[in-house]
Amino acid sequence: MPHDTLWLKDATTRVQSTALGPVAEHRGRVEDIADGVAMISGLPDVRLDELLRFDAGAFGFAQVLEPDRIGCVLLDAAHALQAGDAVHGTGDVVRVPVGAGLLGRIVDPLGRPLDGKGPITAEATLPIERDAPGIIERDLVVNPVQTGVLVVDTLFALGRGQRELIIGDPATGKTTLAADTIIAQRDTDMICIYVAVGQKTSAVRRAVDALQTHAAFGRCIVVVAGPATPPGLQWIAPFAGMTMAEHFRDKGGHTLIVIDDLSKHAATHxxxxxxxxxxxxxxAYPGDVFYVHARLLERAAKLSQARGGGSLTALPIAQTEAGNLSAYIPTNLISITDGQIVLNARLFQEGQKPAVDVGVSVSRVGGKTQAPALRDAAKSLRLGVRARIAARHGHILAKRIGGHPRILACRDDPGQGRNQNDQREQNGEGGRESEPCFRLGFFDRWHEAASLG
Ligand SMILES: Nc1ncnc2c1ncn2[C@@H]1O[C@H](COP(=O)(O)OP(=O)(O)OP(=O)(O)O)[C@@H](O)[C@H]1O
Known part of the structure; x- marks a missing residue:
């Protein structure tokens, strides 16, 4: 058959197979745009978290659905957008590339390269929001994660699949502790993901330099959403990092994710x-901030053998102000995670580095990964250190004396201790019992209180 006839046949087949009927398309309209958020009308079918495309080429996702409009969080800079621009629903959610092609790379939360080393070769693109593994799919945390930091590995051991919060005031060594942990994994089978949310570029540069200097960067992915990026990108960064980590976990691998830090993420939220x-x-946080962080960190898990036996360990970081652990976000995160390593600004200033506060740090599951002898030694060491701290700072300890539980307090100042040495008695069960059930005493020195037992 001559060439021109072949072309005609091919063109005819294509035209016949093309649907040329009318196509209905919803086009929304930007009503208002400011500070990385656009309010949109005219898209009644859009679903929560759906990716929206603006005619100018920018993207955003639906964060708030109201009867007559949508709150859309932008993933690109807003300067090319204005009120009146057309918007389309894509029917998809925000996705990120995953796979070994990301190792040794610095990317933004959408997986776009920031290191100038060319495009990323992705094995797949997966949604940033995925369900956490269910109870049947999980296994116990039994394998240790060595951080290379003696005080952590002995007193607050971590396990694969654990979520341990690193918390402390600004500049107390939180990032350094996390970076040291990543460096300690360089000769293991652990893949590490460092997510920087709203961190200064110089701080991220310092962390990346440390990883490169210690030859740990090849097994790492660095996800960066700097303070100058749109709030939408900062918001999705921890979720994107989690999806990248889950990909390795679901294939039976072991991953560690550091999220630096969730206080800034909460502020963005x-x-x-x-x-x-x-x-x-x-x-002024919205009511769902607990749920946002709980559903994020719940994705860290040790999977059962039936699911491949992989693990995802999470080290979220949070910042306190003046050591206040009872502020809203710190208490939320402390209750979500399986323990916390508290870095103390006073210890840091005294030159103790890492400035781990043994008195208030805890690891709730990692102890099970330690050899029994080490676990016992760590327990008595912890108690000894805490007793000394109590003696120095007048903390209150509970103790059973003569069959009755008593609360003992020690004071640094001997005079003050003596003055308050009146034993106050408190009847249990609303005063119905005749025998005192608790006693509160103040003692000058810890050994005085301890000797009562
Ligand atoms: N163990 C350590 N040994 C020596 N120097 C340390 C140690 N930990 C932290 N530093 C130093 O303290 C400074 C602050 O550390 P880092 O940036 O890790 O703190 P941060 O709590 O993460 O700070 P930010 O609140 O700004 O994120 C850095 O200059 C770092 O080099």
Whole structure:
């Protein structure tokens, strides 16, 4: 058959197989745009978290659905957008590339390279929001994660699949502790993901330099959402990092994710919530901030053998102000995680580095990964250190004396201790019992209180 006839046949087949009927398409309209958030009308079928495409080429995702409009969080800079621009729903959610092609790379939360080393070769693209493994799919945390930091590995051991919070005031060595942990994995089968949310570029550079200097970068992925990036990108960064980590975990591998830090992520969540006019709650955070972090960290897990036996260990970082662990976000994160390593600004200033506060740090599951002899030694060491701290700072300890539980307090100042040495008695069960059930005494020195037992 001559060439021109072949072409005609091919073209005819293509035209016949093309649907040329009318196509209905919803086009929304930007009503208002400011500070990385756009309010959009005219897209009634859009679903929560759906990826939206603007005619100018930018993307965002639906964060708030109201009857007549949508709060869309932008993933690109807003300067090319304005009120009146057309918007389309994509029917998809935000996805990130995953796979070994990301190792040794610095990317943004959408997996776009930031290191100038060319495009990423992805094995797949997966949604940033995925369900956490269910109870049947999980296994016990039994394998250790060595951090290379003696005080952590002995007193607050970590296990694969654990979630351990690193918390402390600004510049107390939180990032350094996390970076040391990543460096300690360089000769193991652990893949590490470092997610920097709203961190200064110089701090991220320092962490990356440390990883490169110690030859640990080849097994790492660094996800960076700097303070100058749109709030939407900062918001998705921990979720994107989790998806990248889960890919290796689901193939039976072992991964460690460091999220630096969730206090800044919570602040971004608050900023977006206020801009989309959601009701503020405690400290002006919206009511769902606990759920956001719980559903994120719940994705860290040790999987059962039936699911491949992989693990995802999470080291989220949080910042405190003046050592206040009872602020809203720190208490949320402490209750979500399996323990916390508290870095103390005073210890740091005294030159103790890492400035781990043994008195208030804890690892709730990692002890099971230690050899029994080491676990016992660590327990008595912890108690000894805490007793000394109590003696120095007047902490209160509970103790059973003569069959009755008593609360003992020690004071640094001998005079003050003596003055308050009146034993106050408190009847149990609302005063119905005649025998005193608790006694509160103040003692000058810890050994005085301890000797009562
Ligand atoms: N174990 C350590 N030994 C020596 N120097 C340390 C140690 N830990 C931290 N530092 C130093 O303390 C400074 C602050 O450390 P780092 O950036 O890790 O703190 P951070 O708590 O993460 O700070 P930020 O709150 O700004 O994120 C850095 O200059 C770092 O080099």
């Amino acid at each position: 608050r900023e977006i919530a206020l801009l989309t006019r959601q009701s503020p709650g405690r400290e």
